[in-house]
Amino acid sequence: MIDAFQSLARRGLFLLDPEAAHGLSVKALKTGLVPACAAAADPRLVQSVAGLSFTNPLGMAAGYDKNAEVPEALLRLGFGFTEIGTVTPKPQAGNDKPRIFRLVEDDAVINRLGFNNEGHQAALTRLRGCSRDAMIGVNIGANKDSADRIADYVTGIRTFYGVARYFTANISSPNTPGLRDLQARESLSALLSAVLAARNEEAAKTGVRVPVFLKIAPDLTEEGMDDITAGALSHALDGLIVSNTTLSRDGLKDQRQAKESGGLSGKPLFEKSTIVLAKMRKRVGPDLPIIGVGGVSSAETAAEKIRAGANLVQLYSCMVYEGPSLPGRIVRGLSQLCDREKLSSIADIRGSRVGYWAARNV
DSSP states (O other): HHHHHHHHHHHHHTTOOHHHHHHHHHHHHHTTTTTOOOOOOOOGEEEEETEEEEEEEEETTTTTTTSSSSSHHHHHTTTTTEEEEEESSSSSSSOOOEEEEGGGGGGGGEOOOOOOOOOHHHHHHHHHTTTSSSSSEEOOOOOOOOOOOOHHHHHHHHHHHTTTTOOOOOOOOOOSSOOOOOSSSHHHHHHHHHHHHHHHHHHOOOOOSEEEEEEEOSOOOOHHHHHHHHHHHHHOOOOOEEEOOOOOOOOSSTGGGGGSSSEEEEEHHHHHHHHHHHHHHHOOOSSOOEEESOOOOHHEEEEEEETTOOOOESHHHHHHHHHHHHHHHHHHHHHHHHHHHHHHHOGTTTTTHHEEEEEETT
């Protein structure tokens, strides 16, 4: 019955402009029209990462709930954590519409949203109303017209310190001009120094140390990955998120929509993002947490991210095609994998295919 309802809902939503359909899905979550789909708790899926305990390794990536409207509703779908944002200090409209495009033949999405959001204060007000136990991360960014982008990230740390379970510094969106330049070695060092200094000051005041992750692009060269590694290890970063959307259009069936500018996500991103994940795992070693993102559409693709070196995984675009029952299905599938392979923890497979993926060309 749920699958039939989702199929009907998908057909209806796909008649709408993608951004309008997204807004409608958020409203449905707000009103409770989307039923909870959580899987049964499984201690084998519990993961301890950066000092936090996650009930399962699957999270909702940033980009869906930009303004912290439905984080707890998303958790009820089965996610072990969710990430709001990207939020910027000042509200901004983002790029001109249309700016989201479905590539249905490819189970993919292209977006050039440009950090459209209601700003820090709107998100902060909503997050203050959430349970402190809810595993909600805050993805912070810089305003397009900012005179000091690093200061915008520092402001994000200070503003949300009392409500974020973890932070993600997003320097990898392709839709804000010049933002990816912050991934270069000197710029990254300046950013991480400022952001982590602000975190440490807030930790000293509150007695609570909130982890900080860095979200990177999948379009890095080998030298670019070296720069990220140097920055992450020299600044005692809490972890990496690999990866954001790609500018590549390799292998797409829908060549008409492929001409649209913006970042590509969904199933075609799986291979590229998993290769970069494994290459980063080889560089940073076994201990630094990595969240794997890109093309996760099933329990098997989630498990493959873990085999490639991820501690946790996130999804977003594939839920556009698979519906709100996807997180619950993936979590149940990971439990079944533990049964089949007689695992005491899903972490037992972590890194088992790093070599395979890291040896491939991006």
